[in-house]
Amino acid sequence: xxxxVINSGSSTIKFKLYYxxxxxxIISGLVExxxxxxxxxxxxxxxxxxxKFEGDIDDHNEAIKTVLAALxxxxxGVLTSTEMIHAVGHRVVHGxxxxxxxxxxxxxxxxxxxxxYDLAPLHNPPNYMGILAIENLLPGIPQVAVxxxxxxxxxxxxxxxxxxxxxxxxxxxxxRYGFHGxxxxxxxxxxxxxxxxxxxxxxxxxxHLGGGASVAAILxxxxxxxxxxxxxxxxxIMGTRSGDLDLGVLTFIMNKEEIGVGAANxxxxxxxxxxxxxxxxxxxxxxxxxxxxxxxxxQLALEMYEYRIKKYIGAYSAALGGxxxxxxxxxxxxxxxxxxxxxxxxxxxLGCSFDFELNANLHGKxxxxxxxxxxxxxxxxxxxxELMIAQDTYRNVxxxxxxxxxxxxxxx
Amino acid sequence: MxxxxxxxxxxxxxxxxTGEQSISKVxxxxxxxxxxxxxxxxxxxxxxxxxxxxxxxIIKTTMNSISSELDHLTERWELTVGEKKAIMSRIKGSxxxxxxxxxxxxxxxxxxRTREAMVEVRKEVFKKIxxxxxxxxxxxxxxxxxxxxxxxxxxRSPERSVSxxxxxxxHESKVVEVVCGLHTSKxxxxxxxxxxxxxxxxxxxxxxxxxxxxxxxxxxxxxxxxGILLEGVGTVEDIDTTLKLGFGFPLGPxxxxxxxxxxxxxRWLDNLYAEFGNLRxxxxxxxxxxxxxxxxxxxxxxxxxxxxxxxxxxxxDPK
Numbered sequence: 041x042x043x044x045v046i047n048s049g050s051s052t053i054k055f056k057l058y059y060x061x062x063x064x065x066i067i068s069g070l071v072e073x074x075x076x077x078x079x080x081x082x083x084x085x086x087x088x089x090x091x092k093f094e095g096d097i098d099d100h101n102e103a104i105k106t107v108l109a110a111l112x113x114x115x116x117g118v119l120t121s122t123e124m125i126h127a128v129g130h131r132v133v134h135g136x137x138x139x140x141x142x143x144x145x146x147x148x149x150x151x152x153x154x155x156x157y158d159l160a161p162l163h164n165p166p167n168y169m170g171i172l173a174i175e176n177l178l179p180g181i182p183q184v185a186v187x188x189x190x191x192x193x194x195x196x197x198x199x200x201x202x203x204x205x206x207x208x209x210x211x212x213x214x215x216r217y218g219f220h221g222x223x224x225x226x227x228x229x230x231x232x233x234x235x236x237x238x239x240x241x242x243x244x245x246x247x248h249l250g251g252g253a254s255v256a257a258i259l260x261x262x263x264x265x266x267x268x269x270x271x272x273x274x275x276x277i278m279g280t281r282s283g284d285l286d287l288g289v290l291t292f293i294m295n296k297e298e299i300g301v302g303a304a305n306x307x308x309x310x311x312x313x314x315x316x317x318x319x320x321x322x323x324x325x326x327x328x329x330x331x332x333x334x335x336x337x338x339q340l341a342l343e344m345y346e347y348r349i350k351k352y353i354g355a356y357s358a359a360l361g362g363x364x365x366x367x368x369x370x371x372x373x374x375x376x377x378x379x380x381x382x383x384x385x386x387x388x389x390l391g392c393s394f395d396f397e398l399n400a401n402l403h404g405k406x407x408x409x410x411x412x413x414x415x416x417x418x419x420x421x422x423x424x425x426e427l428m429i430a431q432d433t434y435r436n437v438x439x440x441x442x443x444x445x446x447x448x449x450x451x452x
Numbered sequence: 453m454x455x456x457x458x459x460x461x462x463x464x465x466x467x468x469x470t471g472e473q474s475i476s477k478v479x480x481x482x483x484x485x486x487x488x489x490x491x492x493x494x495x496x497x498x499x500x501x502x503x504x505x506x507x508x509x510i511i512k513t514t515m516n517s518i519s520s521e522l523d524h525l526t527e528r529w530e531l532t533v534g535e536k537k538a539i540m541s542r543i544k545g546s547x548x549x550x551x552x553x554x555x556x557x558x559x560x561x562x563x564x565r566t567r568e569a570m571v572e573v574r575k576e577v578f579k580k581i582x583x584x585x586x587x588x589x590x591x592x593x594x595x596x597x598x599x600x601x602x603x604x605x606x607x608r609s610p611e612r613s614v615s616x617x618x619x620x621x622x623h624e625s626k627v628v629e630v631v632c633g634l635h636t637s638k639x640x641x642x643x644x645x646x647x648x649x650x651x652x653x654x655x656x657x658x659x660x661x662x663x664x665x666x667x668x669x670x671x672x673x674x675x676x677x678x679g680i681l682l683e684g685v686g687t688v689e690d691i692d693t694t695l696k697l698g699f700g701f702p703l704g705p706x707x708x709x710x711x712x713x714x715x716x717x718x719r720w721l722d723n724l725y726a727e728f729g730n731l732r733x734x735x736x737x738x739x740x741x742x743x744x745x746x747x748x749x750x751x752x753x754x755x756x757x758x759x760x761x762x763x764x765x766x767x768x769d770p771k
Contacts, residue, residue, distance in 0.1 A: 076498060076650075077476030081458065095458025095465075102465050109463035116461070280532075299529060307529040315532075 042066070042124055043433050044111075045426045046104075047131040048170025050162060051076060053103045057111060057118065057125075058430040065427075067111065067118050071103040081106050083116060091116060100166065104173035127182040128174050129433030131222070131425065133163035135187030136213060142190065142432035145171060145183040153185065159213065159270070184433040191221030194262040199359075202269070216274070218266035220248040220370075224256040225263075226428040227369040227421040234406055235365065235417045243360040245353055248423065249379065250370030251279045251322070255349060257356035265359050267352055273308055275352070277345050279322035282312035284348070317341040324372050324379065346382035353387070363390050363416050369423040375403045384409075384418055391415030475647045476500065479555035481577055482562035483514035483545065485713070485751065486594060489622035490561060492518055495542040496535075496623070497651040502544045502551050511545035518543060525623075552584045557647055559616060560603075561594040563716075570595075574603050582607050590640050592616040596667040597723030599660050600633035610635035614644045619666050620712060628653045629664050662727040663720065670708065671720040671733070677705035678736035688756050706756035707765075710749030714742050 041061070047054040056068040065086065073079040079097040084090050093110070097103050111117045111125070119125065130145075134156040143149055150171065157164050167185075174183055192200075200216040201209065208214045224246040231246075232239040244258040253276035256266040267275025267283075277283040285308065294304050315322040318341045320330050331338035357363040366387075368380055377399050384394035393414035398407065402420060410418040478494045480487050480503040487503060495501045505511050519540060525531040531539075544551075552558055558581050560574060574593065581591050592614045593603055604613030615631035628648045632641050645655045658664045663671065677691050686694070692704020709717050717739060724733040742748065742755065749755030750763050758766045 077500075081461075082453075089454050091454045091456055093456050093458045093461060097458070097465070105465065106458065106461065106463050109461040113461055297528065303529045306531075310532050311529050 041126045041434060041437075042119070043430045044125050044128045045131075045429045045433070046128060046170050046174065047426070048100060048166045048173075050074075050166045053100065053107065053170060054426075055107050056426045056430070058427070060430060060434045063427055063430065068426075069107070069110070071097060071106060073097075074103050075099055081110055083110050085116075085118070100169040101173040101176055104170065104177055108177060122178055125178065125181065127184065127433050127437040128178070129184045129186055129429040130167060130171055130174075131188070131429055132167045132185045133188045133219070134160035134217065135185070135189050135193075136217070137193065137215075139185070139187045139190050140193040142184055142186040142429075142436055144436050145185050149185060159217070182433075182437040184429075184436045186222060186429040186432045188219045188221050189217045191225045192216075192218035192256070192263045192266050195265055199265045214270055216266075216269035218254065218256070218263070219268045219272050220252070220254045220256075220266075221263070222425045222428045223248050223369060223423040224254075224258065224266070226425060227367050227423055228256075228258050228261075228365075230406070230421045231365055231367040231417075231419040234419055234421070235408060237364065237417065242364045243357075243362050244365040244367060245356050245360070245363060246367045246369070247349060247353075247373050247383070248370040249276070249349070249368065249373035249376075252281070253278045253283075253370065253372070255352045255356065257359050259360050265356060275348075277317075277341075277348050278313045279324075280310045280313045280315045282308045282316070314341050314345065317344065324376055328376075328378060342379075342382065346379060349383045350387075353383070353390075357390055363392070365417045365419060366392065368418075368420045374405075374420055374422050377402055380409065380418075380420070387416070392418065394418055475556040475643065475650070477502070477555045477557075478647075479504065479552045479558040479581075481558065481560045481581070483510065484561065484563045486618065486620055486622070487561040488514060488518050488521070489620055490559060490594065490618055491543055492521060492539070493618075493622045493651055495539045496531075498542070499651070500542050500544075502546055502555065504546055504549060504551070507547065511547070515540075515543070515545055549580050549584045552581060552589075553586070555585060555589060557590045557592065557644065558585060559592045559594055571598055571602060574598065575606050578603055578607055578613070582609070590614055590643060592644060594618055596629070596664050597662050597720050597727070599662060600631055601635060601660060604633060604635055611637035612640050614640050615660070615664075616644055616648070617664060617666065626652075626654055627656050629656045629658050629666060631658050631660050631664060633660050663724050667720050668724065670712075671717060671724060674705045674709045674717050675721055675732070675734075675736050675739070677709075678738040682736065682738060709739070710755035710757055710759075712749070713751055714739055714748045714755055716748075718743050 043058045043060055045056045045058065051074045053071045057066045058064065059066055067085050069081060069083040071081050074097050081093040082090060097106055108122050112119045112122055132153055136156040136159060138152040153164055153168050171183055174181065202214060228244045228246045229239050232242055240261045246256045246258060248254050252272050254266055254268040255276060257264050273281050275283050290304055290308065293307065313322060314327055318327050318330065318338045320326055320338060327338045327341055331342055353366065368374065372379055380399055381396055384392060393411040395409055395411050399409045404422055406422065407420050408417060409420060410416060477500045480491050480501060483503045483505045491501050491503055505514060522531060522536045522539060526533060526536055560577055562577065578591055590612050593600055594617055596617050600613050600615035604610040607613060613633060614636050615633060617629040619625040619627065630641065630644055630648060648655045656665065680686060680691055681688060688706045692706050695701045695704045703711065718735045721733050721735040746752050747754045750759055753759040760766055
């Protein structure tokens with residue numbers, strides 16, 4: 041079965057085509073600058089030269105049409121017709137309280153995705169447009185929505201509620217939802233496979249550390265807490281986001297600097313985090329370079345970054361009632377051995393014995409980083425949300441596997 | 453990476469009508485206060501901007517001023533340093549109208565002096581623009597009190613002309629008024645409306661009339677405030693405070709006058725008076741006197757209030 045995975049953003053659509061059940065990535069790419077000058081389709085074919093197709097792509101419908109034309113093109117594509125696509129899986133950022141797992145899309149599901157516009161105003165509308173474009177161009181094809189928030193819907197109320205008037209929860213759905221759910225689910229499952237642990241009988245803390253960062257506490261395969269809340273600002277210190285902050289700080293700044301809601305929002309989302317502390321960069325590599333050269337603010341930022349994660353590991357170990365695994369993923373989690381070492385230093389009290397030598401210089405590879413005698417397993421798992429979406433889609437549509445596997449054509 | 457034209461995929465995309473073609477490059481004629489605000493706003497929304505001005509020194513000053521205003525936004529947490537760099541890279545100043553050749557939309561935002569002179573000057577500018585741009589390009593004016601039908605009357609293709617009125621401060625104001633002139637084609641009008649939406653504005657579609665909605669409301673408001681002041685009913689600060697705290701206006705009428713320029717307010721009123729002949733549009737003697745003394749507001753650091761070298765209002769001494 042061939043499954044097309046779509047991640048539809050406001051001006052970008054990323055896509056990957058998988059051949060299931062082998063989970064083989066056949067072709068991938070993205071459409072950039074939809075509706076603005078300089079729009080293009082970039083097609084990446086394993087083992088082949090990447091090609092950029094430049095031209096006007098005005099809306100999501102045209103973008104999807106272009107993707108389908110590329111996939112079925114005699115020279116550049118891998119399919120002889122769009123009928124070879126058997127199902128489409130979509131990343132949908134917010135499913136609110138309606139979706140606890142991936143679902144096949146119908147009118148009711150579409151309506152619920154729209155109802156969550158207020159909770160994810162930048163993401164859900166383009167996600168929705170991507171679904172409509174597929175329905176328009178491949179009418180009747182099974183489509184599955186995989187929600188970033190769904191994995192965390194198993195959180196108990198005492199973990200997801202904010203201690204603000206209950207009426208606001210009822211009125212606006214203000215509560216903690218969490219994000220990166222598909223990534224946390226994928227890496228925690230994969231880490232258990234790698235370590236030979238039973239996923240459904242494990243206490244796992246998953247650390248997704250990228251430009252955005254969140255930590256999740258996973259008990260027996262169910263998320264019981266996560267660091268991001270209603271929005272992705274809560275929790276970890278991130279590239280440009282503050283993470284946890286005394287709300288009084290924000291109202292103080294708004295008052296003193298005479299700024300409005302828009303600027304306050306930008307302040308905590310774009311001016312803060314590692315960039316805000318260092319004043320140098322939001323990129324961890326730049327900060328580590330500066331710290332090595334003696335920049336004290338960069339050194340402080342790194343200490344704060346590691347301390348925040350470490351603090352959550354302690355808190356989530358308490359929430360889980362013990363700890364079996366720590367998993368690192370995301371751009372920083374997968375590649376930054378200094379951060380991993382900093383986080384895992386002095387965790388012996390949890391029964392975690394970290395192999396610093398093995399950790400040094402490990403970048404972007406699956407690996408167990410704890411010593412064989414460590415009670416807590418530490419693993420690095422490169423995340424693959426698209427594969428997870430393909431697998432969820434496959435499970436949902438339950439069709440007989442098609443026999444025709446796509447073939448990569450060589451362009452003239 | 454190999455680069456191909458999208459056409460090679462044989463994808464059947466809907467043919468673009470004139471009005472549906474996207475606007476990617478915008479030109480502004482005149483880098484004055486409002487011109488700069490428009491330049492900054494357009495460039496902040498990812499579009500390339502070229503502005504035409506009179507000499508190299510003005511262009512340099514304008515670029516510096518745009519840069520320092522963006523720095524100010526960065527200091528106020530509204531912009532990151534990286535975003536500022538990207539915005540500045542999209543802006544180019546030029547003396548040469550030939551640089552308008554690939555612009556999709558040209559907005560005239562030159563500073564007016566007197567009505568009679570400015571109609572003629574603008575008509576000439578419109579003709580100079582038309583001599584350089586493509587057939588699809590749209591020529592717009594930011595003027596409200598001069599009507600687009602008159603300004604475009606000598607163009608070869610007056611149907612491409614639209615009036616597009618930004619309200620200062622452009623980056624904060626959420627609306628623009630788009631005026632359909634007598635000659636304006638539906639395509640040109642719709643294209644400008646789409647452009648306004650791309651730069652994050654709510655479009656107010658208005659019928660051509662001098663002053664349209666915004667200026668016709670604001671200019672008499674300032675004029676009436678001057679009347680109240682002349683009669684000794686209240687002080688400058690008290691009149692401003694009443695409007696701000698009483699009615700939730702972000703600025704009082706005298707703060708508005710200083711910000712927009714008292715010379716400009718006088719011009720608005722003169723144009724409205726010339727057009728309608730109604731005495732309520734006759735500029736207050738206070739405004740006239742201040743204009744003559746070059747106490748025109750923030751631009752001269754002296755108007756109804758005084759301003760420091762950073763153009764920040766100097767708070768009046770407490771009573």
